[in-house]
Amino acid sequence: MDPALTYADLSFWHATAGDLTPRAGLDGDTDADVAIVGGGLTGLWTAWYLLERDPALRIVVLEKEIAGFGASGRNGGWCSALFPRSTVSLERAHGHGAALDMRRAMIGTVAEVGRAAESLGIDCDYARGGTIAYARSAVQERAARAEIAEAERYGVDDIGWRGAGEVHAAGALGASLDRNCARLHPAKLVRGLAAVLEARGVRILERTEVTSVTSGCVETTRGVVTADRVVVATEGYTATFPATRRRILPLYSLMIATEPLPPAFWDEIGIAHGQTFTDYRHLLIYGQRTADDRFAFGGRGARYHWGSAIRPGYDRVPRVFEHLRRTLVELFPAAADAAITHRWGGPLGVPRDWHAAVTYDPATRIGRAGGYVGDGLSTTNLAGRTLADLLTGAETELTRLPWVGHRSPEWEPEPLRFLGANAGMLAMAAADVEERVTRRRSVIARVMAPLVGH
Template sequence: MSLWLDQVADAGDDLVPRASLGGDVEVDVCIVGAGLTGLWTAHYLLERDPALRIAIVEKEIAGFGASGRNGGWCSALFPAGAASLERRHGRDAATAMRRAMIDTVDEVGREAERLGIDCDFVKGGTVAFARSPLQQKAAEAEVSQAADFGTDELRLLGPEGFGVSEVHGVVLDPACARLHPAKLVRGLARSVEARGVTIYEKTEAVDFSAGRVVTRRGTVRADSVVLALEAYTATLARTRRRIMPLYSLMIATEPLPASVWHAIGVEHGQTFSDYRHLLIYGQRTADDRIAFGGRGARYHWGSAIRDGYDIVPKVFEHLETTLRELMPAVGDARITHRWGGPIGVPRDWHATVSYNPRTGVGFAGGYVGDGLSTTNLAGRTMADLVSGRRTALTALPWVGHTSPRWEPEPLRFTGANAGLAATAFADVEERVTGRPSIAAKIVAPLVGH
């Protein structure tokens, strides 16, 4: 289990599945997937019309996927960068998207508090460490770009006060909150359920079309169908090549004493990363652990998703080595949890929320690991779309965006794993040469930059 699900279980949430679908039913809205996208969509639909009959079908339990396993960053990050959004949609649209993401961080905190969900939400910002002269230049460029778009208050700090190896400088992005994802998703499930939403767990959807969702336990007929499966979108035949599942893995330490945190310099409510190409991410948890994750696990043939892929000893060892090298004060602290899961990657690394009023079918996803806040924006936007409203949210550039489909195998397998290898090589290349990586430059257009 993830640290997060383990902790909610220890706190009294037994994680026993809710009742499964017992036959055919008819509702106003059927949502496929009881993760944060589906649950936020249900929540905001009820805000607009409390009388709606809403059913959610879920193969496992609410929060089983990325919603219960992620890094706990409620950030303003969008998988396609601001410059990429500007090239595709124009400056005004890119700026509007960035502002919407920044506002969403606060929206998650407000709604969690209003609903009485204690999810350890603290908006402390992200500290990103520049650990070489080359990374320092990248940090300065990021701050400059944010100022150019006029949407951020990124600040470039000196290395003083941070116990991070080889640190040259630090960028503080205030638009990020640390939270406990399982507390949020499980609490949100209870909240919508208390307001009349029926969540059918252990109810796997096998097909969908206009007006219906077919499961192994019956058919749900609905005026509107919302697909909210993220990486698991690849498990349905109709959408197999729409999203590619890539695995991200995490570890967590035992609680660390105050003296260690004083040496590290990361405050409560802060998340952290650095400027390497093979992404790492971490947070200081409410109980003073480090929850730390990163990429590195390979893509599996045919977009396969299996429990065994969550456990990759070589990647866990790499994460542990990386953490102790990054923050030497961690010392020999015990690693108590190791887990992983798939994230959803569209072909152009551009998340989307869309709804076809003619068919009544909607889709949201493609967050590439930046979903803890983006799911909330998706839920609000989807509720507007389903309700037939035209709002500032439905005018955002990700609404109605269609990503190209992923290539068939073996091209998908070869390309995905070659890209992963190139990203890892880029870090080695820059350490050796001291110059910007050629490999990273080649891969950049393929990863939303």
């Protein structure tokens, strides 16, 4: 954490999430039934579903900063059914049935997050309006229609085509509408979940840095936690531990938020409350209409840093913020005069094969989950339910999903990791240029597809 900043400075979401006063940290050695490393959504959902299965469990959550400090509190607010690897890719790796089970589980998770938040009294601006994905060229339209056809083949999605007269992004030939997505305020969700857990007796120890995790033991800078079972839920920050430095690559994603815009503006561009939006370019963008009528808009473009370094200064890259502003205005020219009120970013976690995973080793009694590649706002909930089953020894439909027990290969050592990660980012930008020039599907994108989960 940059000492010149407060936690409210982390993002628009943190600035509007309410009280961010840190909780007390660990004060000497203690013990627990379950110790959870990481106060983000994976760890907190795991704690909640564990309590549902066994209310008597003594659970300790250890967080270096405050609950929701990382990607859980800074993301784009898409509670979607997206999984880092496509259904086609999962089918190739695990078979048709397993791929469909994973897709159904993700779709069900969108509803489960809304149900759970409502039942717990967490007002996180959840509204299920779906995702509009604009097709702004003939190449993108073909990609959109292929995606819809693929979804129809699997028969589990609710996605359809909207013609040019029904969408209002500049130059759009049409758009797909995937109804399996909800908009929400991520920091309100994660902070609200932490408060509910604390009221249920979970000890959430903030500003407590974990230094090592071994079977039955979590060492911190403020004492040792002895626990029967341990869950590691550190996502992009997994790379900060020497033992797991190459397991996850921390890739930065940045965002901007505008001032609130009048209802007439939203009527003009055709984005309703609860809707998120993107298009079919390769260098990903994502946005939503917030509950208070702002754009919250983000995308890739920030480079990977040598040695998987994570530093506060990497959260803010003026070049990328300006790129995001220009891209937003390119999509919606009427937003040209909208003031940008917030700029932020943070690292997300990318496994070498872009395959998120949940694991539990009965021998060491250590569970892990992560590798969401930015699709974690819903996937964390599925991970929490799955870890709760694994840690309590239950055999369920969730524990049979194909991401359970998956082991991704490690990332290459430097300098190969630095060269490969940044070359991949440049390749995605080059693929967009190639399609604009040739008006054909990008050769670069086809070559890169297997490397990014497609």
